[in-house]
Amino acid sequence: MKVLQAGNPNGWEIEQECTGKGNGDGGCGARLLVSENDIFITTRADYDGSKEYYYTFKCPCCNVETDIPKKDIVDRVRKKVLEKYCLKF
Numbered sequence: 001m002k003v004l005q006a007g008n009p010n011g012w013e014i015e016q017e018c019t020g021k022g023n024g025d026g027g028c029g030a031r032l033l034v035s036e037n038d039i040f041i042t043t044r045a046d047y048d049g050s051k052e053y054y055y056t057f058k059c060p061c062c063n064v065e066t067d068i069p070k071k072d073i074v075d076r077v078r079k080k081v082l083e084k085y086c087l088k089f
Contacts, residue, residue, distance in 0.1 A: 018059035022067030
């Protein structure tokens with residue numbers, strides 16, 4: 001067997017920019033390597049009582065929160081983050 005690309009023993013990671021997107025903007029522009037353990041859930045409630053869930057990280061440089069698009073996070077990680085907050089996938 002030949003290894004085409006080595007895996008990541010530390011788990012899933014994604015490169016992101018601190019933009020504050022989804023949280024009032026104002027990010028510092030830092031480029032960050034965000035791991036699955038850095039992601040938490042934020043919510044917004046509508047007038048009808050429904051909620052939307054967002055996958056968010058907090059920048060260690062400026063403490064601004066930035067949302068990561070759901071499509072950019074693999075299913076396994078989305079499920080793990082939701083279960084951590086006792087939410088259904």
